[in-house]
């Protein structure tokens with residue numbers, strides 16, 4: 523069975539930084555409250571000219587460049603998002619339209635658990651031998667739907683995009699296990715009333731009605747602590763590994779206390795957990811791939827490392843998996859030189875041409 527190695531990675535975040543000090547001027551909150559309860563110090567917020575598509579496309583281009591591939595070499599584009607720029611056209615089609623090529627394109631909707639879910643979908647096309655090369659993107663611009671007068675939610679979220687290219691290899695690389703779960707009965711603990719086709723009565727016929735994200739924070743917190751640890755642990759067992767085999771945990775960045783709980787469950791020290799929540803807040807489907815991209819760029823991931831990805835979010839849904847890092851056995855790009863960074867060292871593999 524072919525495996526689906528991650529050969530390229532990229533990220534994009536908006537230019538504008540919204541700090542806790544900025545929020546102190548907008549709602550009754552404090553830097554002390556936000557950092558001690560969540561770990562967040564600042565987040566990125568889309569400006570007028572930044573969109574879900576522009577962020578996703580930038581991250582995708584970076585991932586393609588790292589992989590040494592061009593858009594017309596892609597077989598499929600899968601985008602995980604809860605904030606597409608259009609509700610009829612898939613976000614994946616919008617991204618593919620920007621990139622070029624004729625790859626198949628569709629979205630996966632699993633909110634913050636979206637990227638790990640989409641990675642599992644994309645990987646299975648490769649595992650099944652149907653496709654050789656897939657672009658998987660996680661992107662969200664949730665701040666467009668955050669009520670900046672509601673202190674219980676507006677301090678938490680930020681915008682961004684992350685992307686990976688996965689490619690077929692006979693070596694055991696890429697996603698080794700997948701754990702997906704949901705508790706749909708809990709969907710009203712985190713949702714956006716009036717966002718979809720189901721318009722709530724309160725919207726009436728008033729065109730100025732604007733849907734905003736609503737959340738029962740303590741319910742979501744309890745759910746998250748439980749499923750992040752459980753699903754991460756299950757993904758390790760399903761991969762035939764033990765906690766001692768895990769080199770890095772890359773968790774969804776929603777709350778530092780939730781991340782710490784997941785790390786404790788896997789018996790991992792903090793240095794084996796990638797944390798960037800202080801700089802980006804919760805970027806929803808983008809959080810895991812942004813963290814993965816940073817970890818890869820920093821040289822923290824090495825050929826053969828076992829990396830746990832785990833996320834939870836609206837649905838309520840969760841997704842986890844173990845990725846074996848590295849590009850062993852992947853057919854090198856034939857048309858251009860390829861620079862690949864492994865173990866913090868640029869190997870600069872050259873093509874035969």
Ligand SMILES: CC(C)(COP(=O)(O)OP(=O)(O)OC[C@H]1O[C@@H](n2cnc3c(N)ncnc32)[C@H](O)[C@@H]1OP(=O)(O)O)[C@@H](O)C(=O)NCCC(=O)NCCS
Pocket residue numbers: 550551552555556559560634673674675677678712737739740742743746776777804834835836
């Ligand atoms: C939202 C969250 C940070 C709140 O932390 P918490 O420790 O549970 O805090 P509580 O909800 O118990 O609120 C404590 C108090 O702080 C207040 N508070 C809430 N937001 C505040 C803010 N931004 N600044 C200051 N005070 C705030 C509350 O009103 C409450 O006041 P009260 O005791 O007078 O009623 C936490 O529940 C959480 O992270 N939940 C998960 C959310 C999440 O991850 N969502 C995304 C999923 S993908």
